[in-house]
Amino acid sequence: MGVSTRSGSSRLQSVNPSNKQQSECNKCNSHSCCIGDGLTPEQFSSLEKIIHLRGPFQPGETIFKMEDPFKSLYIVRSGSVKTEGIMSNGTQLVEGFYFAGDIFGLEAIGDSHYRHDAVALEPTWVCTLPYAQLETLCSFTPRLQHRLFNLLGQKIRQTNSIIGRGRYRKADERALFFLECLYKRNIGKKDGGRENIRLPMTKGDIASYLALCPESLSRSLRKLEDRGIIQNHKNAIEVLDLGTAFNDICK
Amino acid sequence: MGVSTRSGSSRLQSVNPSNKQQSECNKCNSHSCCIGDGLTPEQFSSLEKIIHLRGPFQPGETIFKMEDPFKSLYIVRSGSVKTEGIMSNGTQLVEGFYFAGDIFGLEAIGDSHYRHDAVALEPTWVCTLPYAQLETLCSFTPRLQHRLFNLLGQKIRQTNSIIGRGRYRKADERALFFLECLYKRNIGKKDGGRENIRLPMTKGDIASYLALCPESLSRSLRKLEDRGIIQNHKNAIEVLDLGTAFNDICK
DNA sequence: CGACCTGTTGAACTCCGTCAAGGCGTGTGG
């Protein structure tokens, strides 16, 4: 869930759709992004007909809420999104982070409503994929069906990898693993010569996502900093020696 | 993942296919089980053509291994199955439990191989659903496609519910929540007047699944026993007062 | 019978959550 561990479509550059026209995704030549990979032009235009661009959402603005009836899947076009649910005791918890090219809302498939809120972390544009129409389109387009099945399988694997195995890790390892995931997505995005992981979410959000209290995360980051692995900033983390540390700490 | 929280198809009785003929599933009138819900007879027979019955697997016997190339989804016909993966440091961890009517192997969709081993917990029969053929069939059968999408969405929700939210719970709550899930599946299966939860897996497996050490689970079960909520046996747990305790402890 | 596996119990220690306080950046209002 959330922070992607894949490599393929994760390099999608974020494109700022400043005009409300359909803008070109520099991977797929379409705003339908990664889901349209490998379609013929005709299939592509069918897909484009059902997709809508929505935005901009301002930081903290809600894209959909738990109570909303499930109508659409979403793809992040630019910006970033968190999803957060609520425990039976009332505490909120962050369930995923999504960046440009990521699809979200998959958890709601087969359900009547969403199970969590989706909130923009920064100025954000999204594409909506009306699900009923998408499913119909899939039944005429084996390639699209194949893509969607694969995305769902991938989502399950990601959840197992990050959430599932994260449970067995200690706080330091969780923090490091999280950074590793973000880092993989940010390859090539060097700010001023140094490799930076930008953090559009708060540290509190990260802590919640990792099932840690904010204090524990803060201490873990401090430890990593003391070891010379990272440098901790307010809205970013500077990467000094992530690779070897990762192999070292997470074995 | 694993322990199902749904209610609909969970009541599928386990059927012992003692003859290798196609045997009747008493919900779907077919060994294709829940996935074939709502298909026309012709669609049904297409589905049945690609499905194969395999078994019996003996306790501890492997149904598929991590290294195996992904070829098929599986449905538990009778008996029960655990899936277990391996952490980077080498420790094994149980990722799911599956009972009659449950589908497993979904995590492998879109991947070249399985990500974990599947092991029978007791004498077990399974149905194999060759995935490539299933996908092809889906593209001719919107209803089947719909079912499979829904199963995938459901799987994601289950994982989020049990694994995701379980992380924030304390040991006692995790144990209780796990029992609650099993109990819901076992409604109507009263052994000798008292409500029993049969445990085909070891306590160690359960502990691993809940991300606890076996000692902690043992102590948690003891606490629940002392409170008069359950009675702990070797391969079963007797339910005394689960409902109120659940509302009480998990709020 | 003894070897082995699973599960349970006790004691010591470790990690992390909780509580409390303070620093820093930002926005607001005087």
Add this chain to the structure above:
DNA sequence: CCACACGCCTTGACGGAGTTCAACAGGTCG
């Protein structure tokens, strides 16, 4: 412009929950 409040993050001290280590009980299988 400064004062102040507020949210976010950090740091320290403490305590509790859970892991680790060790020993043992009960069942199963050779």
